Amino acid sequence: MLEKINHNRRYFLTTMIKTIAATQFGIFGCTKQHATSATAELPIEGELPSLVGVIAWLNSQPLTVDELRGKVVLINFWTYTCINWLRQLPYVRAWAEKYKDQGLVVIGIHTPEFEFEKNIDNVRRASTEMKIDYLIAVDNDYAVWRAFGNRYWPALYFVDTQGRIRHHQFGEGEYERSERVIQQLLSESGTDRVGQEMVEVDARGFEAAADWNSLQSPENYLGYERTENFASPGAVLNKRRLYTAPAQFQRNQWALSGDWTIGKQAIVLNKSGGRIACRFHARDLHLVMGPTAPGTSVRFRVFVDGQPAVAARGLDIDGRGEGTVTEQRLYQLVRQPQPISDRQFEIEFLDAGVEAFAFTFG
Template sequence: CINCQRTFPYVNAWYEKYEDDGLIVIGIHTPEFAFEKDIRNVREAMQRFGIKYPVVLDNNYGTWRAYENQYWPRKYLIDIHGNIVYDHIGEGAYEETEAKIRELLKERAEFLNEEINLGGVTTVNAKKATKVQSPETYFGASRNEYLGNGVRGSVGERAYTLPQDPKGNTLYLGGTWKTAPEYTESVTESSVLYRYSAGAVYLVANAASPVVVEVWQDGKLLTEGAGSDVKNGQVTITESRLYDLVNNATPGEHVLELRVKGAGVQFFAFTFG
């Protein structure tokens, strides 16, 4: 999720700075989608995001349930005695979290009768979240509550027609799509329409072979404000991951249209930032 991705640089920085002072970082990867259970995809993502601390796969949600968690991401701090002493839901509160880490490392050093010199706090240059009014929106039948045309919760292949005036925060499909519980797959050249309110748009997608998708915003091929995965108004879906589609200078309301140029692309979810 994009919220987790925005957290990675901070956790990396803490791990690098405080590891020798006794900080142990363990990432728990609990997959939201089936392709996220594949260790090859996890290893590739760790390399892409420069994650240096160890990561445990929680494919059966055992750790997730043990901590009674319901959120991505969530940060826990455990003291030298094994007690959970800090719990933060979601991204953010980075200064607060680091201050607590430093406090716990000092307590650890005192308990072990060790000297410690933590130096200054970390400095991280990372993308910040913006004000978002659009919800995470799923394409698969198990969670497509924001689908504006077609039948919500229904799997199978059908043809869709885009509306002339889309409602806000509502997902519309155009062309022929085959819907599964986790995703919707293009059967022919097809399209997606979504009126959103945010600064950035991300898409979780997959394709067995490369599929080109044109990205249009407010009736124009997207160039200004394009995300890092969009080149000349196009994104090529090649693998299972989150794609950075839109990065507007300021948050606002826009109409996003994706024009899929072939069959076989799977769309899982829109997320916003």
């Protein structure tokens, strides 16, 4: 997911009538930007805002700002399908473990991007699968997000023992700098056993760093509110329609074939046999999707350049190039070996009842 600052919200570029003025949507996506202004003095950037508005706490009893005084606090805004946050996670998890006995408190503020991410059971399941042991505050109403004036997933805010924000980091990266800030704030607090060593992480699967040198495909949403480069002719909003895909694609275009409904946030497959296709240039391709009905599953096949995705299969694909959608989350469908080049991706659903939200790449 690439930087969203100063980009305009965009609707279908082909057959859709643009009836709403474009607005900034910096809050609407993960970002890889590095907007940190680092100085040795760590200037005061503000006060830790109230945590009132959190609807639930996981791994913790409810906490207040007053109860956090005397602790160095790392605030991490996240949403569980954000690939940029997933790649940042191993570092946050390692810092939480390494410095917990030295006075660091890590709080993950889960502020949802998609409606299904408001489901606390989904958040709880994801945090368990991702081995998150630090505190999690569920911010479904964006109360804490707004109190911070935050606009990005992921975002880190570093707070000293007096409740003052001393540093921030928007997007992935700058891990050594972030850990140095943690060490400095702990040292300022009087902790005398803070070492200078950096954590070492072994990031794999979803958490592996992107192949930035070959990444030429940006995140793209599939719902009509924010999609770009839709190539199937005759798009219709909020109604069932039979779509066909063009014979050829330009890089980063996408298309549908089969019986689909294009909604505001997602596309929904009404009959089995529907396909989504796109042309991309990246090592990894992910798709945020899930079954439309809880407790159901949808089988699929993945093709790369017309062949079953076997050598280039991602984590959620078996040795035959097939997989099953069982829950609402991010699925890794392609991890192609070198050399990286333009590829034609296609996913065929063998059952109806799937909804797809966004492509992300790495």
